[in-house]
Amino acid sequence: MVIFFLLGLSCLFSASTGQPTSSSRDGQLYEEDELHFSEQKIxxxxxxxxxxxxxxRNFxxxxxxxxxxxxxxxxxxxTTYTVSLGAAPSVQQRRSFIIVMNSTVNLLKTGSHQEYNAANYIYWHGLKSEVRKLLHVNADKTCLIMVENRHxxxxxxxxxxLMPExxxxGFVPADCNDIYERNCPGESVVLYQEYCKDLPYLSFETALAAANGSPDAVEQGLFSLASAL
Incomplete structure (x- = not known):
């Protein structure tokens, strides 16, 4: 089970198609509307x-x-950062763990933004990249909303x-939740559970080694993971 989770780890943060469209001002995307640029400084x-x-999230x-x-x-x-992405492979297992993998992030300015508002996540030496934009961060930095790139x-x-650990x-700030509900319609899944903060972290290399048991298998697993990104 662990190996299948590892092969799809990066996909956990990727968007799918077929979700409802968001509201916008006269067809202007919220994340590209200059009225909101002050809340989009990534x-x-x-x-x-x-x-x-x-x-x-709603995808x-x-x-x-x-x-x-x-x-x-x-x-x-x-403009360049390394980030650690993580997720736990089980929805029910409180005795689980969070598997983490690194991604390089390059900051971008999209549309008419004069300050950086987006990030290009690069996986596995450029084999895959995804652009995500900051749709909103509230004034006290306790809540933020990221949206996948769209045109x-x-x-x-x-x-x-997202919320900082x-x-x-506490509760999701009302203003942040309202912006999410108005701009990100459709079904959402709640991903955070109370036990998440207490789970141990495990690198995907360690998890692959434990799941496969040999250096060759680890290399093959890494190749498969890179191909799935």
Whole structure:
């Protein structure tokens, strides 16, 4: 079971198609509307300490996995970071663990943004990359919403609402939740559980070695993982 989870780990953070479209002002995407640029400065998010957990999202709602999270582990330069992505392979297993993998993130300016508002996640030395935009971060940095890259309001709005681990035990801030509900319609799955903060972390290399038991199998597993990204 672990190996199948590992092969799809990066896909846990990827969008699927067929979700409802979001609301926008006269066809203007919320994430590209200059009225909201002040709440879309992604460098402010990357300065947050610790891990942020995905509370809910409105894509891949059928996932059996929980405890999806992200943490900045290294600032390489002003526009390049290394982040750790994690998720637990079981929805029911409190004695589970969170498997983590690294991704390189390059900051971007999209549309008319004059400050960085988006991030290009690069997996496995460029074999796959995905652009995510900051749709909203509230004033006290206790809640943020990321949306997958899209080019018009006719495209699905695939969103994730996240909260830093040091504030996650409270309620989702009302203003942040309202923006999510208005711009990210459709069914959402709640991914965060109370036990997530207490689970141990396991690198995917360690998990692959434990699942396969040999260096050759680990190499094959890594290749399969890279191919699935």
């Amino acid at each position: 460098q402010e998010v990357l300065e947050l300490k610790g891990r942020a957990f995905v509370i809910k 891949r709602t059928e996932t059996p996995h929980r405890c999806h999270s992200v943490k900045v582990t290294e600032k390489i330069d002003d 018009s309001s006719s495209q699905p709005a695939a969103c994730q609402l 040091n504030t996650i035990d």
